Amino acid sequence: MTAATRYAAAPDAARSTRDCTDPWFFVLFNADRSLAPCCWHPAVATLAPGESLDAALDGAAIREVRRQLLTGALNAHCADCPARGLTDPASLARRVHAEMAALQAG
Ligand code: SF4
Structure with a gap:
């Protein structure tokens, strides 16, 4: 999405991140075994044969999206x-x- 097509407010210094908890509580698991943190973000990892879903759900790729949200250093998709x-x-x-x-x- 370019600035010309943006239809969400852009992050700024005071509000530098998205109010989003999806990467902690949601996952989109596609038929090709790829995992995305939400319906908007591209897949960040692909479950390898034999790899546990639990491991992938806490893998480096999804933890990086969490880190970005918690620091305001957003990737382009979240921004x-x-x-x-x-x-x-x-x-x-x-x-x-x-x-x-x-x-x-509970
Ligand atoms: S693109 Fe980023 S901010 Fe938007 S819903 Fe997905 S993880 Fe959350």
Whole structure:
């Protein structure tokens, strides 16, 4: 997506990341065995034959997308994401921790 076709607000200094927890709580597992963190982002990894889904779900590629969101160093897909609003990294970290705690509490 180019700046000319952007239809989501661009990140800025105050709101440098997306208010998105998908890479922690959602996965798109395609028929070709590729994994994407959401419906918008391209696949970041492909499950190898014999590789466990659990390992892929916490693999380096998806952890990198999480790191980018938590630091505001977004890749181009997240920066241009039309699905999630903007926030600051500290607020996103609080939301991720709260959602993890709620999940673990059942
Ligand atoms: S592309 Fe959008 S929905 Fe997907 S991980 Fe990035 S911010 Fe979240």
